[in-house]
Amino acid sequence: MTKPKSCARVLIAASCLSICWQARLDAEPVSGAVFLDANRNGRQDEGEKGIPNVPVSDTLAFVVTNEAGRYQIDAKVDPLRAEDKKPIVALTIPSGYAPTKTWFRRIEAPADTSHADFGLERQEQRLPFIFAHGSDCHVPRGGKDLFPKFKEDLRQLAHLVRFCVLTGDLADLPDREPQAKGLAQYKLLGEYVQDFPVPLFCTPGNHDVTGYNAQDKWDKTHPMYGYGAFTHTFGPMRWSFNYAGVHLVGLDFLDCRNGKWSQRLPDQAAQWLRRDLDLAPKAAPVLLFIHHHHALAGVTDVIKQHPVKMIFDGHGHNVVAASFAGTTALMGGALSVVGGPYEPGYRLVLVTDKEIETFYKATGKPHAFTLDLPRAGDVLENQTPVKGAFFDAPGEIKQLSVRLGKVSKPVPFTRTPICCRFETTLDLDAEPAGLRKLVLEAVGGKTPARYERKVLLRGKDDPRFRPEPAELQIDLVGVDRNVTVLLNGKSIGTIAPTKVRGDGSFPTPVKKADTVSLKVGPDALKRLNEIDLQPGRHDNGNPDVFCICDLRLRFDGAKQPFRDTRFPHGPNRPRRITQNTKYYVDLMPD
Numbered sequence: 001m002t003k004p005k006s007c008a009r010v011l012i013a014a015s016c017l018s019i020c021w022q023a024r025l026d027a028e029p030v031s032g033a034v035f036l037d038a039n040r041n042g043r044q045d046e047g048e049k050g051i052p053n054v055p056v057s058d059t060l061a062f063v064v065t066n067e068a069g070r071y072q073i074d075a076k077v078d079p080l081r082a083e084d085k086k087p088i089v090a091l092t093i094p095s096g097y098a099p100t101k102t103w104f105r106r107i108e109a110p111a112d113t114s115h116a117d118f119g120l121e122r123q124e125q126r127l128p129f130i131f132a133h134g135s136d137c138h139v140p141r142g143g144k145d146l147f148p149k150f151k152e153d154l155r156q157l158a159h160l161v162r163f164c165v166l167t168g169d170l171a172d173l174p175d176r177e178p179q180a181k182g183l184a185q186y187k188l189l190g191e192y193v194q195d196f197p198v199p200l201f202c203t204p205g206n207h208d209v210t211g212y213n214a215q216d217k218w219d220k221t222h223p224m225y226g227y228g229a230f231t232h233t234f235g236p237m238r239w240s241f242n243y244a245g246v247h248l249v250g251l252d253f254l255d256c257r258n259g260k261w262s263q264r265l266p267d268q269a270a271q272w273l274r275r276d277l278d279l280a281p282k283a284a285p286v287l288l289f290i291h292h293h294h295a296l297a298g299v300t301d302v303i304k305q306h307p308v309k310m311i312f313d314g315h316g317h318n319v320v321a322a323s324f325a326g327t328t329a330l331m332g333g334a335l336s337v338v339g340g341p342y343e344p345g346y347r348l349v350l351v352t353d354k355e356i357e358t359f360y361k362a363t364g365k366p367h368a369f370t371l372d373l374p375r376a377g378d379v380l381e382n383q384t385p386v387k388g389a390f391f392d393a394p395g396e397i398k399q400l401s402v403r404l405g406k407v408s409k410p411v412p413f414t415r416t417p418i419c420c421r422f423e424t425t426l427d428l429d430a431e432p433a434g435l436r437k438l439v440l441e442a443v444g445g446k447t448p449a450r451y452e453r454k455v456l457l458r459g460k461d462d463p464r465f466r467p468e469p470a471e472l473q474i475d476l477v478g479v480d481r482n483v484t485v486l487l488n489g490k491s492i493g494t495i496a497p498t499k500v501r502g503d504g505s506f507p508t509p510v511k512k513a514d515t516v517s518l519k520v521g522p523d524a525l526k527r528l529n530e531i532d533l534q535p536g537r538h539d540n541g542n543p544d545v546f547c548i549c550d551l552r553l554r555f556d557g558a559k560q561p562f563r564d565t566r567f568p569h570g571p572n573r574p575r576r577i578t579q580n581t582k583y584y585v586d587l588m589p590d
Contacts, residue, residue: 030058030089030113031072032105034065037119042101044117051120055092055279059236060268062275075107078237078268080256083221084228091118092276093241098123098199104235125162125244127353130418132157132164132198134346135291135314136205136334138172139189146344147192149364150335153346155197157393160417161348162243164198167314167332168205168253168291174229175206176213179222186210186229193233201241202234203250205291205315212254212261226256238269240276246287246351247280249273253291265295273299277306285309287351293322293329300325310356312349318342319360319370333360340376341453343368348418359419361391367442367449370419374438377566379456379584380404382428386411389419390442390449398444404457405431432462433528435565435586454565456584458528465588467522471554472531473561475513477574478502478546481536485518488530493518504545504578509571513549520553529553531564531583547574553585562587 034054035044044050050069055062058075065071075087090104100119107113132154139147154161171189174182193200210229211218218225227237237252251273255266265273277286286308290296292315296303303311303325311329319333319342332347343362350357362368373387374380386402390413397420400411404426413422436457442449472487476498483495498514500506531551535543550569552561564583567575575581 028075028107028113029072030075030087030107030116031070032089032114032116032118034069034071034091034118034120037100037121040100040119040121042117042119044119048119051094051097054094055240055276056089056118057092057236057272057276058087058089059238060272062272062279064279075113078227080237080252080266080268081227081231083225084223084231088231088236089116090236090239092239092279093120093243095242095245095281096122096125103241104239127244127246127351128417129162129244129351130160131243131349131351132161132346133167133289133312133330133332133349133358134164134335135167135332136169136317136336137166137189138169138207138334138336139185139192141172142336142344144188146335146363147189150346151192151197153361153363157348158197160393161198164196164200165248165250165289165312166200166202166335167250167289167312168203169207169314170202170205170234171208171229172336173207174210175208178214178217179211179219182210182214182218183224183229186224186233190233200234201239201248201250201289202230203289203291204230204234204237204252204254206254206263209254209261212256227252238272240280242281242284244351245281245284247277247284248287248289249276250289251295253295263292263295265290265298270299270302274302277302280306283307285351287312287356289313291315293324296324303327312347330358335363341371350416350418357416357418359389359391361419365391366447367391367397367445369440369449369451371438371440371451371453374455379458380428380436381458383425384428385423385425386438387423388440389421390440390451391418392420392442392445394445396445397442397449400440400442402426403439403441404428404436404455407431428457428459431457431459432464433457433459433526434462435528435584435589437590454590456528456566456586462527462588465527467525468555469522470520470525472518472520472551473554474516474518474551475549475571476516476546477506477510477513477549478504479514479544480546481538481544483536483544483546484534486530486532486534487520487524488526489532490524492520492524498546502546504547504576506547506574508574510547510549510574511571513547513571525587527586527588529585529587531585533577533581533583535577535579543579545576545578547576549574551583551585553587562589565589 035050054065056071063073087107097120171185240249288311317334318339322329345362347358368391371388411424413420438455440451477500479498554561
């Protein structure tokens with residue numbers, strides 16, 4: 001059936017309006033007001049005064065509100081958001097204020113361009129204050145209950161925590177999953193962040209940029225492709241705000257040049273950062289948030305020129321600190337799967353006028369412990385420090401004790417606004433060497449508070465140990481020069497070059513590995529055995545680099561071999577050896 005001409009004209013007119021609007025975006029001025037929203041309705045009513053000198057940005061350029069609180073900006077769309085043609089305008093919230101409705105706006109249609117207003121209300125802000133930093137949620141990796149548990153944690157801490165920042169990899173793997181699965185992950189994530197208990201700010205990680213690793217599994221013209229899903233769910237991919245005189249900045253992490261994506265700070269983000277910090281209150285401490293600090297390599301001069309006190313990142317799924325451009329970069333663990341001895345969790349951050357203190361809290365644990373010393377992989381000796389902290393917001397815990405074997409002692413602790421800190425040493429002269437259980441117990445709370453970690457104690461041999469002949473087996477790949485193997489300080493043989501050569505970098509899982517077996521006499525064995533692998537050296541003096549998939553001591557008749565349990569093993573978790581490396585195998589584990 002042929003449509004009436006009048007309908008056809010209406011459709012053509014609507015199409016032209018859409019095309020014209022899109023074509024004019026690059027030059028379309030967006031204007032509005034930043035004002036004191038007395039009745040909190042989000043509209044500037046009569047008598048509600050504008051707020052001057054507030055920066056407003058389209059994530060590319062800045063303007064500043066005039067004396068009447070008005071602004072006008074030629075809002076553009078970042079080239080990285082080519083799939084989503086709708087510009088986003090956001091303000092840098094000044095200290096002492098909070099948005100009554102929103103701090104950013106998507107310019108959806110021509111009617112939005114003259115009414116992009118932002119209402120603020122006064123908020124009491126002072127130092128010290130506490131915020132939460134989480135990272136690598138990978139929703140729904142690790143179980144669909146993990147993120148809701150995190151939300152519930154913050155709901156119970158909403159009287160302490162002023163806001164939360166999540167630094168990327170928020171959805172699981174939408175960068176590589178087929179389109180339907182990637183969008184489903186973002187849909188679930190969007191549902192989770194609804195009604196978040198505290199103000200939430202997010203930066204994108206490499207996995208949050210949809211489809212770019214999925215080859216032909218995504219429609220690249222889909223508005224959710226690339227950064228589209230992130231900006232649709234969370235808003236601007238770079239932002240800043242002020243709280244109690246502190247300037248906080250969030251940055252994107254993934255750049256696209258000539259159709260190829262890579263982990264680096266885009267040029268437009270670097271320029272935006274320079275302008276943002278120039279507009280920040282003079283001498284205000286700066287906190288930077290990004291998925292990983294290595295992307296900031298091109299702006300180290302900016303970091304050094306401004307009072308950047310700390311960088312918060314993620315990406316590595318661990319709880320570590322690094323030095324970068326004269327400041328400290330803190331990795332926030334992971335809200336999904338964490339490496340090392342840590343459980344899924346997040347950092348509580350206390351900002352004072354003198355320092356920044358943090359505590360990594362396991363999600364859902366009323367009295368979560370963090371053990372700073374001994375670190376994972378450390379070998380204890382007599383009088384080794386035991387240092388850490390535990391969470392006790394209700395103030396229930398009255399007594400703390402630490403125990404290893406037969407040695408136990410009470411430990412004093414000091415309360416801070418985010419945790420209770422402790423430090424002590426243990427007299428371990430009488431304890432035999434081995435893989436031992438270090439136990440921390442807190443008494444007084446309604447919920448049992450106990451923490452255990454396996455640690456290696458080096459010292460006297462265990463008189464109960466009865467040695468017998470054994471075999472040291474090593475699965476490895478990529479040996480180009482002989483490897484010397486020492487057991488308890490004495491050479492027991494060498495490992496010749498393997499069939500598979502290389503520099504030690506092999507695809508995971510490692511599909512083919514050589515197994516080397518070395519006989520070990522009973523006189524060479526102790527309860528705790530130190531196995532020292534010393535790589536051969538190339539003609540240029542550099543050590544040979546290779547991979548170990550597994551290392552084990554095996555006995556005739558034993559049901560299973562013994563391993564150094566501090567490290568993962570197997571073809572899915574090869575360990576790259578770049579220098580002399582020691583393993584410790586306990587033949588009488590607790």
